[in-house]
Each structure stands twice: as structure tokens, then as C-alpha cells.
Amino acid sequence: MASAERLDPWGHVLIDYRKLFTVFGVKPMKDLLEKLRELGPVHRLYRRGIVFAHRDFDKILEALRKGEKVAIVTGFMPSGPFHFGHKMVADQIIYLQSLGARAFIVIADAEAYAVRGLPRNKIIEYTKIYVANLIALGVDPDKTTFYMQTSYEEPYYRLIQMASAKVTMAEMEAIYGDLEPGKIMAALTQVADILHPQLDEFGGYKYVIVPVGPDQDPHIRLTRDIAERLNSEVGTIKPAATYHRLMRGIDGSGKMSSSRPESYISLNDPIDIAVKKLRNAFTGGRATAEEQRRLGGEPEKCSIYELYLYHLADDELLSRTFLDCRAGRLLCGEDKLVAVKLLREFLEEHQKRFKEIYDTVEDYIRLPSF
Amino acid sequence: MASAERLDPWGHVLIDYRKLFTVFGVKPMKDLLEKLRELGPVHRLYRRGIVFAHRDFDKILEALRKGEKVAIVTGFMPSGPFHFGHKMVADQIIYLQSLGARAFIVIADAEAYAVRGLPRNKIIEYTKIYVANLIALGVDPDKTTFYMQTSYEEPYYRLIQMASAKVTMAEMEAIYGDLEPGKIMAALTQVADILHPQLDEFGGYKYVIVPVGPDQDPHIRLTRDIAERLNSEVGTIKPAATYHRLMRGIDGSGKMSSSRPESYISLNDPIDIAVKKLRNAFTGGRATAEEQRRLGGEPEKCSIYELYLYHLADDELLSRTFLDCRAGRLLCGEDKLVAVKLLREFLEEHQKRFKEIYDTVEDYIRLPSF
Numbered sequence: 001m002a003s004a005e006r007l008d009p010w011g012h013v014l015i016d017y018r019k020l021f022t023v024f025g026v027k028p029m030k031d032l033l034e035k036l037r038e039l040g041p042v043h044r045l046y047r048r049g050i051v052f053a054h055r056d057f058d059k060i061l062e063a064l065r066k067g068e069k070v071a072i073v074t075g076f077m078p079s080g081p082f083h084f085g086h087k088m089v090a091d092q093i094i095y096l097q098s099l100g101a102r103a104f105i106v107i108a109d110a111e112a113y114a115v116r117g118l119p120r121n122k123i124i125e126y127t128k129i130y131v132a133n134l135i136a137l138g139v140d141p142d143k144t145t146f147y148m149q150t151s152y153e154e155p156y157y158r159l160i161q162m163a164s165a166k167v168t169m170a171e172m173e174a175i176y177g178d179l180e181p182g183k184i185m186a187a188l189t190q191v192a193d194i195l196h197p198q199l200d201e202f203g204g205y206k207y208v209i210v211p212v213g214p215d216q217d218p219h220i221r222l223t224r225d226i227a228e229r230l231n232s233e234v235g236t237i238k239p240a241a242t243y244h245r246l247m248r249g250i251d252g253s254g255k256m257s258s259s260r261p262e263s264y265i266s267l268n269d270p271i272d273i274a275v276k277k278l279r280n281a282f283t284g285g286r287a288t289a290e291e292q293r294r295l296g297g298e299p300e301k302c303s304i305y306e307l308y309l310y311h312l313a314d315d316e317l318l319s320r321t322f323l324d325c326r327a328g329r330l331l332c333g334e335d336k337l338v339a340v341k342l343l344r345e346f347l348e349e350h351q352k353r354f355k356e357i358y359d360t361v362e363d364y365i366r367l368p369s370f
Numbered sequence: 371m372a373s374a375e376r377l378d379p380w381g382h383v384l385i386d387y388r389k390l391f392t393v394f395g396v397k398p399m400k401d402l403l404e405k406l407r408e409l410g411p412v413h414r415l416y417r418r419g420i421v422f423a424h425r426d427f428d429k430i431l432e433a434l435r436k437g438e439k440v441a442i443v444t445g446f447m448p449s450g451p452f453h454f455g456h457k458m459v460a461d462q463i464i465y466l467q468s469l470g471a472r473a474f475i476v477i478a479d480a481e482a483y484a485v486r487g488l489p490r491n492k493i494i495e496y497t498k499i500y501v502a503n504l505i506a507l508g509v510d511p512d513k514t515t516f517y518m519q520t521s522y523e524e525p526y527y528r529l530i531q532m533a534s535a536k537v538t539m540a541e542m543e544a545i546y547g548d549l550e551p552g553k554i555m556a557a558l559t560q561v562a563d564i565l566h567p568q569l570d571e572f573g574g575y576k577y578v579i580v581p582v583g584p585d586q587d588p589h590i591r592l593t594r595d596i597a598e599r600l601n602s603e604v605g606t607i608k609p610a611a612t613y614h615r616l617m618r619g620i621d622g623s624g625k626m627s628s629s630r631p632e633s634y635i636s637l638n639d640p641i642d643i644a645v646k647k648l649r650n651a652f653t654g655g656r657a658t659a660e661e662q663r664r665l666g667g668e669p670e671k672c673s674i675y676e677l678y679l680y681h682l683a684d685d686e687l688l689s690r691t692f693l694d695c696r697a698g699r700l701l702c703g704e705d706k707l708v709a710v711k712l713l714r715e716f717l718e719e720h721q722k723r724f725k726e727i728y729d730t731v732e733d734y735i736r737l738p739s740f
Contacts, residue, residue, distance in 0.1 A: 110528075114535035120603065150528035157527050158480075158520035158738065164555035165484035172551060181542060181558065184551055185534035201739065233490065234740060368528065369571065370604060 017052070017214050017243070024217060026053040026243060035061045043095040045088065045244065048309055048318075051211065055220065056240035063207040064099050071197035071205035072096045073239070074212075075106040075190070078126030079116045080258025081266035082133040085247040088310050092211045092244070094138045102205065103144040105134065106193045107365070110149040114182030120370050128361045133267055135364060136353035145202075146365040149189050155201045159192035159234070160185075166229040167222065175218045187222065194223045195236050208239040213246045247310055250303040252282025265307075268354065271347050275340050278304070284325070285332035297325040297332070304332070304339050312342040387422070387584050387613070394587060396423040396613060405431045413465040415458065415614065418679055418688075421581065425590065426610035433577040434469050441567035441575035442466045443609070444582075445476040445560070448496030449486045450628025451636035452503040455617040458680050462581045462614070464508045472575065473514040475504065476563045477735070480519040484552030490740050498731045503637055505734060506723035515572075516735040519559050525571045529562035529604070530555075536599040537592065545588045557592065564593045565606050578609040583616045617680055620673040622652025638724065641717050645710050648674070654695070655702035667695040667702070674702070674709050682712040 020026045029052050036042045039061065045051050063070050072093055076086060093103050107127045112118045118126075131146055147153075167188075172179060176187060197205040212220060220241045227236040246255040249263030256264045265274050284298030284305065299305040299322050308318050317338075324330035357364075390396045399422050406412045409431065415421045433440050442463055446456060463473050477497045482488045488496075501516055517523075537558075542549060546557065567575040582590060590611045597606040616625040619633030626634045635644050654668030654675065669675040669692050678688050687708075694700035727734075 110531035113532060117535070150531050151524045152527075154521045155739065157522075158740070161480035161520050161555055161559070162483060165487070165552040167551050169550050180539050181537050181554055182535040184554055185531055185558065188551065188555070189531070369525065370528070 017245075020053060020214050020217060020243065024221070026055055026217070026241075027057075028052065029054055029057070029242065032058055032061065039064060039099050043091065044315070045091055045095070045310070049245075050088070050310060051092065051242050051244045053214075053243040054241060055224075056238065057209065057242050060207050060209045060240045064101065067100065068207060069203065069205050070096070070099075070101040070207040070209065071104055071203070072101045073104045073106070073194050073197060073208055073210050075108045075193055076130050076134075077108040077112050077116070077258075078123050078130055079112040079118050080126070081264065081268060082130055083256055083258065083264035083266045084307065084311055085256040085264065086130075086133070087137060087267060088244065088247060089211060090134050090137045090139060091311075092242070093134070093144075094140075096209065097140050097143050101143075101209070102197075102203070103139065104193075104197050104202070105131075105139070105144055105146050107131070107146065107148045108186075108190075108193075109368075110189050111186040114186050120368075124367055127365065127367065128358065129268065131365050132354050132358035132361045133350075135357045136350055137267075141364050144364075148365070148368060149193070151366060151368040153201065155199050156192050156196045159196055159199070159230075160188050162230060162234070163188045163191040163195075163226050166226050171225075172222070175222055187219065190219050191223045191226050194219075194239050195227055195230070198236050199234065206237060210239055210241045212241055212243060214243050215246070217241075217243070248303055248306050250277060250281040250307075252301070252303055265343070267347065267350055269347075271344060271351070274343060274347055278307075278340055278343055279336055281336075283332045283335075289331055292331055293328040296328040297330070299325045302332075304335060307339065307343070312339065312346065387615075390423060390584050390587060390613065394591070396425055396587070396611075397427075398422065399424055399427070399612065402428055402431065409434060409469050413461065414685070415461055415465070415680070419615075420458070420680060421462065421612050421614045423584075423613040424611060425594075426608065427579065427612050430577055430579045430610045434471065437470065438577060439573065439575050440466070440469075440471040440577040440579065441474055441573070442471045442579050442581065443474045443476070443564050443567060444580065445478045445481075445563055446500050446504075447478040447482050447486070447628075448493050448500055449482040449488050450496070451634065451638060452500055453626055453628065453634035453636045454677065454681055455626040455634065456500075456503070457507060457637060458614065458617060459581060460504050460507045460509060461681075462612070463504070463514075464510075466579065467510050467513050471513075471579070472567075472573065473509065474563075474567050474572070475501075475509070475514055475516050477501070477516065477518045478556075478560075478563075479738075480559050481556040484556050494737055497735065497737065498728065499638065501735050502724050502728035502731045503720075505727045506720055507637075511734050514734075518735070518738060519563070521736065521738040523571065525569050526562050526566045529566055529569070529600075530558050532600060532604070533558045533561040533565075533596050536596050541595075542592070545592055557589065560589050561593045561596050564589075564609050565597055565600070568606050569604065576607060580609055580611045582611055582613060584613050585616070587611075587613070618673055618676045620647060620651040620677075622671070622673055635713070637717065637720055639717075641714060641721070644713060644717055648677075648709055648713055649706055651706075653702045653705075659701055662701055663698040666698040667700070669695045672702075674705060677709065677713070682709065682716065 036046055060070055074089055097103055109123045112123050135141055194210055196202050197208055224238040227238045230236045249256045251262045265277050281303045284302030286292040286295055308321060406416055430440055444459055467473055479493045482493050505511055564580055566572050567578055594608040597608050600606045619626045621632045635647050651673045654672030656662040656665055678691060
């Protein structure tokens with residue numbers, strides 16, 4: 001790492017993501033920040049380089065500027081607790097809604113069943129939790145369609161069926177490697193998730209933006225190809241995408257993921273548990289206080305700093321923490337006190353809203369009978 | 371062929387179908403004729419050995435006898451004219467409805483699109499023609515659910531998605547050989563077609579009977595396996611099936627099929643065209659009248675006789691034609707006069723009913739917007 005990069009307070013060197021640019025042709029988000037500013041204050045996730053790349057996002061911004069209809073499509077797999085990694089996506093939805101977009105939020109129940117093997121009753125329970133969390137965070141239900149993949153409106157399924165005829169096995173294997181029928185269905189269903197807002201029946205949103213982690217780019221490429229192949233029949237055009245870094249797990253290894261309980265803090269964890277998790281979180285601290293004062297900490301490796309960066313800190317706190325940590329002026333123990341306070345405040349407020357919404361969640365999504 | 375077999379006026383030696391019994395374990399229909407008789411007059415297709423085999427049909431008959439709810443599920447691919455081969459299936463529906471069953475008739479539009487590559491507007495046009503023909507023939511719309519695969523009620527799609535998780539690629543390849551995504555979707559969709567009447571949402575019909583040609587047995591086997599695997603989750607049990615001979619094409623080569631116009635007479639052909647086709651149809655006649663008088667004809671090779679057997683002749687005419695032809699007392703020219711008369715009467719009556727129903731066909735099936 002060059003030292004210039006290491007002094008970037010956003011701390012993001014896209015080591016793992018370079019192939020996206022060089023091989024798959026995504027564009028850097030930083031080139032669009034000026035355009036984003038024209039629409040109003042830019043959300044921290046974009047300013048801080050967490051949403052770091054895109055395909056055709058410039059067209060989406062242009063459409064928003066002109067007041068055209070724009071859809072943001074994103075999915076959540078209801079296969080575990082709702083954690084801070086999910087909140088990052090929710091924040092993008094909320095931001096794009098504030099700029100005028102309508103959200104189509106798919107609960108990927110078909111995928112949770114086929115790919116993760118979750119029982120249906122668990123899936124339905126998680127669905128309620130996800131929808132309630134999203135609304136509690138600020139997703140505007142009046143500007144959102146929540147739906148489940150297996151219980152949606154009719155032409156959606158026609159798109160899945162039609163998409164299946166527009167791609168070969170060889171193409172799918174090139175994208176996904178080994179396939180099973182459940183995986184094929186899941187992939188084709190995601191294609192319909194992304195394309196369906198373009199149909200008249202769902203509002204005719206020709207500008208569709210999909211925020212994804214880089215690991216989801218195969219779905220985006222498949223969908224963009226199929227959109228073109230279906231164009232003459234149903235009028236679909238290529239969707240746009242933005243790419244965000246994936247939040248690091250609080251155990252310091254790999255990404256925050258529902259499938260590794262030690263990696264996340266859930267927005268629905270009892271607050272004492274959440275605080276305890278945070279106190280035990282992996283940091284960028286040195287072996288001893290003396291060493292840390294002498295060498296400085298490493299915020300770019302720190303999961304507490306990661307929480308600040310994505311969620312908890314305003315720009316002033318973020319900058320100060322970064323600089324004080326690097327200079328050895330801030331020790332992990334002191335910093336965790338600040339983080340605990342911010343986390344506690346956030347969770348108390350959020351969980352109160354969550355509870356209210358959870359009790360009436362079926363006002364927002366139609367739940368299936370099984 | 372043993373001469374005893376050759377003298378059977380039904381004329382059906384199951385040369386091509388033996389593997390169904392020996393390898394795949396279907397049972398002969400003739401063993402159930404006595405049970406069928408207990409329910410009333412047995413339909414000619416069953417008496418004449420056209421519906422010649424089954425899986426678990428004895429359970430269906432027992433359920434009908436006890437007045438339990440029974441569903442007959444069958445599909446039509448809207449990819450060409452409705453012909454006498456389709457009528458044979460319609461007749462089975464009508465018969466089982468008369469014994470108390472409810473029909474679920476799927477218009478396999480997803481399959482027509484993905485596997486046959488038909489444009490959607492053609493598919494919708496054929497759908498109207500199929501539904502109107504079925505009702506004109508006597509399918510009781512009050513005891514029938516007509517639906518299209520891409521625009522149906524919700525839990526149907528959940529079954530497709532769930533089925534996809536219950537089968538491996540290796541299993542599907544063993545059944546179907548080379549696969550493409552569209553074929554996989556079509557196969558999984560057929561599974562949902564067959565199983566969905568068992569769900570509470572569709573009436574909870576636990577006894578499901580599927581009349582198929584022997585070439586469809588792979589679908590039946592796949593569906594029976596998946597039904598068992600989904601049993602603990604959605605309560606599905608193995609569907610029953612009956613197997614019918616496929617009608618020979620009137621050109622004497624292969625089966626009657628929409629994809630070979632020279633092979634069929636459509637129920638919607640202008641009557642003069644239909645009559646002309648019948649006059650040119652392949653028969654079991656000899657090279658000269660003299661030879662035929664001397665050797666006798668071969669009704670078992672004759673497509674006119676096939677029309678009698680499946681559709682146009684009562685038992686008395688059928689027997690007489692068979693014996694007179696074999697004895698050389700009946701020449702093809704004379705016989706065709708009889709056939710033309712019967713065909714003309716049938717088509718005149720049918721086409722009148724068809725026209726009335728076609729004009730209001732949307733009362734019976736909800737047509738999709740694309």
C-alpha cells in the first residue's frame with residue numbers, strides 16, 4: 001500500500017475489487033460525485049468510497065435530475081438476523097428515495113429455500129423482521145413495493161419463464177460454475193426481480209438502479225444480457241448498478257454475514273448483547289498500550305472504525321478518530337466507550353420504532369400461507 | 371405379430387410401449403376395466419385399449435367410488451391447431467368429469483415459448499382456440515380450472531420454486547438428457563401443474579390423475595419423486611397417471627402432431643379442407659381393388675380406421691368395418707364415403723358450438739397482457 005493511500009481517512013484500497021474495473025468494465029463512482037452533489041447533499045456511503053463503482057449510474061442521475069421515473073431494486077435473503085451490513089443497503093435505498101426513486105424490495109424467499117435450505121416458516125418469520133427493520137430505518141413504505149419472490153403479481157413470473165428461454169446452459173455455467181436446478185431458478189428469478197419494474201404492469205420504470213456487492217456482479221451481467229435479448233418482446237433495457245464494499249465482520253475475518261453469528265451485530269440484538277459484542281470486536285490496536293502510543297493504531301483494519309465509517313460517525317468524528325488513532329493518541333478502550341454510546345443510542349431508538357412497525361408489518365407486505 | 375393379436379378388432383399391439391411395463395413398472399389398464407364398469411358405462415378409449423396402462427389409477431377409481439375429491443390434470447401446448455389427437459385427451463377429461471372429477475387444464479404457454487420458441491401473441495391466440503374447442507367438445511367449464519402457466523394464482527409459483535430445490539442436475543439429466551435453462555423451467559413448471567391441486571389453496575385434491583402419452587412418463591416419474599420429497603413440507607402425495615396410445619398421423623407416418631400439418635385434421639379446418647385431407651389419408655388398402663378383395667385390407671395400418679377407433683365409430687360400425695375390411699368385402703373408397711359423412715357431421719356440429727364459445731372465451735380463462 002502506498003502511504004498516500006494509507007492516509008486516506010476513508011481508508012479504502014480496492015485490492016479485491018480491481019478485476020471489476022479491469023476485466024468487467026465497471027466505472028469509478030468518484031467521477032460521479034460532482035453530478036451527485038448537483039442533486040443535493042451526497043450520502044456518506046458515496047462520499048466515503050463505500051459505494052465505489054457503477055455501471056450506467058450516470059444515466060440514473062440524469063433521469064433523477066430530469067424528474068423521470070427511477071426504480072431502485074434490491075433484495076434481501078431472509079436467512080438470518082438483520083445486521084449492520086444490511087443497514088448499509090437500506091441507507092442506499094433511503095438516499096435514492098430522497099432523490100425521487102421508487103424502491104422495489106424483494107424478499108428472496110425462493111433463494112433462501114433453494115440455495116440455503118431454510119424451512120418456509122423460518123423464512124416467513126425473517127421476512128417480517130426484515131421488512132420491519134427496513135421501515136424502522138427510514139425506508140418510505142409509500143415509495144416502496146415490498147414483495148416475496150414466490151408470492152408476487154403475475155407478469156413477474158412470466159419474466160422468469162421468458163428469461164429462461166433467453167440464456168443457454170453454457171452461458172450460465174460460465175457465469176456461475178456448477179449449477180443445480182435450484183440455483184438456476186434462483187438466478188432467473190433474480191433477473192425478473194431486476195427487470196420487472198420496467199413492465200407497464202409495475203409502473204414502467206425504464207431507469208432501474210441496482211446497488212450490489214461486487215460478488216453480485218455476475219447477476220448484473222446476466223440480467224443486462226437478458227434485458228437486451230428481451231428488448232424486442234417486452235421492451236426491457238439494461239439496468240444500471242452501483243457496487244459497494246462489503247462490511248467487514250466484527251471478528252476481523254471476512255465479511256459481515258448472517259451465516260457467521262460471530263461476524264455481525266444485529267439491529268435486533270438485545271442491547272446488552274450488542275454492546276458486549278462491540279466490546280469484544282476486533283480492532284486495529286497494537287499488542288500493548290505502550291506500543292500503540294508509539295506506533296499508532298491501524299483504523300483501516302479496525303471493525304469499530306468500520307462501524308463508524310459505514311454507520312455511526314459523522315464526518316468530524318470519523319476524521320478525528322482516524323487521525324488520533326493513527327497518531328497513537330486514541331487507545332481502543334477509550335474509543336470503544338464512544339462507540340458503545342453511539343451504538344446504544346442508535347439501537348434504542350431503532351428498536352423502539354422496530355417494535356411498533358413489527359406489530360403491523362402485514363400492512364406492508366402480503367405474507368404467504370406457507 | 372401373432373394372428374390372435376391381429377384379429378383383435380381394437381388392433382393394438384403395444385410394440386413401442388413395452389418398456390413402460392417392463393422397465394418403468396406401469397400396470398395394464400385392462401385389469402381395471404371391471405372396476406371402471408362399476409362406475410358406469412366405460413368410455414370407448416378405455417374399452418378399446420387406447421388408454422392402455424396406468425400408475426395408481428386403481429386408487430383414483432376407489433376415490434371416485436367413495437365420492438372423494440379427484441382432480442384430473444392435463445396440459446395443452448398452444449403451439450398449433452387443435453386436432454383429433456387433442457380431442458382424444460379432451461374425451462378423457464369429459465369422461466372423468468362425468469365420474470365426478472374436477473379438471474385443472476393448463477395451457478402450457480411457458481413451454482410453448484421456451485421449448486418451441488413461439489411468439490407470445492401467437493401463444494395467446496392459440497390459447498383462445500384451445501379453450502373454446504375444449505368447451506365445445508363438452509368439457510364442463512363449471513368443473514374446470516383453465517389457466518396459463520405464466521399467469522396463475524400465487525402458490526403455484528411457490529411450488530415451482532420449491533420443486534427446483536428438490537431435484538439435482540444429475541437426476542434431471544438422467545431423465546431428460548441434455549438440458550437448457552428453458553427446458554429445466556418447463557419441467558419444473560409441469561411438476562407444479564401436476565401437484566398444485568393438492569394444495570389447500572386450489573381445493574386440496576389429494577387424488578390427482580394425469581392422462582399422458584407414454585412419451586410424457588419422464589415428467590410423471592420426476593413429479594412422483596418430488597411429490598414424496600415435498601410431502602413433509604406441503605403434504606403432496608404421488609399423483610396417478612394413465613397412458614394412452616398416441617394417434618397416428620393421417621399421412622401414415624408417425625403420430626398426429628401440430629408440428630406436421632400433413633399429419634392432422636384440425637377441428638377448426640374448413641370442412642371442405644378437412645374432407646379433402648380425409649380423402650387423401652393413408653389407408654391399409656392394397657395396391658389394387660382385386661388384390662384387396664383377395665387378401666383383405668389392413669385396418670391396423672389405416673388412419674381412417676384409427677379415426678373410427680378413437681373418435682368417429684360406435685362399436686357396431688367399428689367391428690363391422692374391421693371384419694369387412696380384413697375379409698376384402700370393404701374397399702377404401704366405399705369406406706371413405708362413410709368416414710367423410712361422419713367427419714362432416716361431427717365438424718359441422720362442433721364448429722357451430724366452437725364459434726359461439728370462442729366469442730366469449732375470456733369468460734373461461736384470464737388472458738395475459740403479453
